[in-house]
Amino acid sequence: MDKLNFDNAFYLKLGKEGMWKNELENGNKARIGWSNIALEDIQNENWSKIKKNIEKDYVDRGKKTGSTQDYNALKIFCEATGNNIFITFFNSKLYW
Numbered sequence: 001m002d003k004l005n006f007d008n009a010f011y012l013k014l015g016k017e018g019m020w021k022n023e024l025e026n027g028n029k030a031r032i033g034w035s036n037i038a039l040e041d042i043q044n045e046n047w048s049k050i051k052k053n054i055e056k057d058y059v060d061r062g063k064k065t066g067s068t069q070d071y072n073a074l075k076i077f078c079e080a081t082g083n084n085i086f087i088t089f090f091n092s093k094l095y096w
Contacts (some may be wrong), residue, residue, distance in 0.1 A: 004096070010076060014088055021090050030086060034074055040064040042078055055071065 012030055014020045020031040036057050037065050051071045058067040080086070087096045 004085065006085040009087060010080075012077075012086040012088045014090060018090070024088065024090055024095060030077075032074065033034045034070070034078060037074070042074075045078075047075060 015023060015033050017032060020033075028083050034054070034088045036053055038052055041053075051067075054071045054074070055067045058064075058070075076084075077086075085096050087094060089095070
């Protein structure tokens with residue numbers, strides 16, 4: 001096996017209760033689950049608006065914690081470069 005060179009490694013969750021595991025098995029795609037965030041806002045790097053939308057979503061669902069963690073995870077994923085690696089586990093296998 002060739003050596004992998006990367007600066008940062010991040011864990012990628014396969015969605016609530018592993019809902020995107022089939023995407024991984026069938027096409028090596030990474031899915032993200034922020035359906036309340038517009039793709040246009042991500043593409044335009046409108047991070048202040050994105051953070052407010054995630055915070056509002058948490059408030060609307062009655063959740064008191066987690067919005068900052070969600071925001072940071074989305075931003076890391078979207079700003080990742082070729083020097084970052086995302087890993088996940090499924091069916092006793094490590095995927096990257």
